[in-house]
Amino acid sequence: MMRKENQSKKLFEEALGLFPGGVNSPVRAFKSVGGTPVFMKEGDGCKVTDEDGNTYIDFCCSWGPLIHGHNRSEVTQAIVNTASKGASFGTPTSEENVLGKLILDNHRYIDKIRFVSSGTEATMSALRLARGYTGRDKIIKFDGCYHGHSDGLLVKAGSGLATFGTSSSAGVPQAYAGETIVLPLNDEAALKAAFENYKDEIAAVIIEPIPANNGLLLQDKVFLNALRSICTDAGTLLIFDEVISGFRVGFEGAAGYYDIDPDIITFGKIIGGGMPVGAYGAKAQIMASVSPDGDVYQAGTLSGNPVAMAAGAAQLKICLEDGFYDDMATKTMRFVDGINAFCEARGYDFKMFSVGSVFWLSFSDKSHVRKASEIQGEGMNKYNILFHYLLNNGVYMGPSGYEVGFVSSAHTEADLELAKEKICQGLEKAFTA
Numbered sequence: 427m428m429r430k431e432n433q434s435k436k437l438f439e440e441a442l443g444l445f446p447g448g449v450n451s452p453v454r455a456f457k458s459v460g461g462t463p464v465f466m467k468e469g470d471g472c473k474v475t476d477e478d479g480n481t482y483i484d485f486c487c488s489w490g491p492l493i494h495g496h497n498r499s500e501v502t503q504a505i506v507n508t509a510s511k512g513a514s515f516g517t518p519t520s521e522e523n524v525l526g527k528l529i530l531d532n533h534r535y536i537d538k539i540r541f542v543s544s545g546t547e548a549t550m551s552a553l554r555l556a557r558g559y560t561g562r563d564k565i566i567k568f569d570g571c572y573h574g575h576s577d578g579l580l581v582k583a584g585s586g587l588a589t590f591g592t593s594s595s596a597g598v599p600q601a602y603a604g605e606t607i608v609l610p611l612n613d614e615a616a617l618k619a620a621f622e623n624y625k626d627e628i629a630a631v632i633i634e635p636i637p638a639n640n641g642l643l644l645q646d647k648v649f650l651n652a653l654r655s656i657c658t659d660a661g662t663l664l665i666f667d668e669v670i671s672g673f674r675v676g677f678e679g680a681a682g683y684y685d686i687d688p689d690i691i692t693f694g695k696i697i698g699g700g701m702p703v704g705a706y707g708a709k710a711q712i713m714a715s716v717s718p719d720g721d722v723y724q725a726g727t728l729s730g731n732p733v734a735m736a737a738g739a740a741q742l743k744i745c746l747e748d749g750f751y752d753d754m755a756t757k758t759m760r761f762v763d764g765i766n767a768f769c770e771a772r773g774y775d776f777k778m779f780s781v782g783s784v785f786w787l788s789f790s791d792k793s794h795v796r797k798a799s800e801i802q803g804e805g806m807n808k809y810n811i812l813f814h815y816l817l818n819n820g821v822y823m824g825p826s827g828y829e830v831g832f833v834s835s836a837h838t839e840a841d842l843e844l845a846k847e848k849i850c851q852g853l854e855k856a857f858t859a
């Protein structure tokens with residue numbers, strides 16, 4: 427099949443004059459894989475169609491929010507019906523109560539929730555809450571976790587023996603970065619050492635309990651349990667950033683999956699049914715510090731927007747149906763196992779990791795990859811070959827080998843079988859190039 431791309435090229439040319447790099451979020455620019463970004467026009471179920479009329483089985487799924495795929499009728503209807511009554515009021519609305527109650531009634535790890543408009547806003551607000559609640563300033567984050575683009579979180583490990591981070595973006599004052607300690611994932615010794623050095627100063631540890639922004643770096647449960655107890659001993663709040671894992675690996679996200687009780691949880695993506703929503707939740711005692719009850723200020727003109735709340739509620743209701751998450755995990759596992767078996771038979775240094783309905787294509791001979799430093803960067807060239815092969819053969823993956831893929835409830839066994847075939851063909855190309 428020869429993929430047409432005249433329209434995408436034309437639109438990208440125009441966009442280059444309008445937006446930095448032609449995009450409104452950097453990964454969309456195809457910098458990592460090369461070529462012209464594909465301009466999508468519509469989506470239905472697990473398929474997306476671009477401006478040139480090419481159709482793809484979609485594993486990007488808007489980077490995770492679309493757990494039921496595109497244009498799921500219940501979600502679309504909720505958006506249309508609610509919007510037809512007015513897009514925003516700046517007052518409380520019943521839609522906020524509906525989504526808030528739906529979540530809190532079915533999530534054992536939080537008592538109260540505050541809706542915001544993005545994952546970045548959720549993590550930024552959660553950190554402020556932790557700092558306000560504990561009266562401490564420093565935070566710990568992990569190399570390989572992404573928590574959005576607020577100043578204190580765009581920080582990478584300092585060089586040499588420096589414990590404190592340095593900013594990973596221009597424009598972040600060193601004073602902010604200096605409050606963030608960056609540690610390797612899955613490393614209890616490093617964690618203990620940081621707590622020994624700064625025991626009474628650390629307000630919070632923030633972690634993606636299922637790190638899914640730099641490969642899928644599945645953690646040992648032993649490490650996550652140790653993290654929980656070290657935080658408890660030190661009076662430090664443990665923040666699970668579940669912007670990806672929340673409502674994805676189960677309704678109770680990674681907290682439920684591992685049965686670990688964090689102090690604060692952040693959400694985004696799935697919670698808004700494709701509309702811009704984020705949230706943070708915690709035990710009532712901690713949430714009592716949030717304004718107007720408490721003195722940690724946080725606000726938003728469009729927070730709890732009724733259209734977004736209705737979309738989120740429609741989407742999450744479906745997730746609560748019996749067996750929903752088991753079915754998602756089973757079909758994803760079958761898909762992943764099939765590809766792994768093919769690669770094993772061929773002797774390729776490749777493994778597909780997955781949890782629930784999230785997967786990652788790892789070009790490495792390792793049976794576990796738990797730390798960012800364990801990712802073999804050379805494999806990214808192979809990913810790029812695979813990516814373009816798939817693009818030309820009707821499968822859309824995220825345009826970077828560090829990104830995970832998402833299976834939705836709209837992906838049928840037949841879609842997954844077809845995608846598996848194409849991925850195996852693409853891998854053959856990548857490994858024989």
Ligand SMILES: Cc1ncc(COP(=O)(O)O)c(C=O)c1O
Nearest residue numbers: 544545546572573574669670694
């Ligand atoms: C774990 C995690 N936290 C926070 C964010 C930031 O969310 P947003 O892009 O909605 O600001 C992301 C985005 O990918 C994420 O994956």
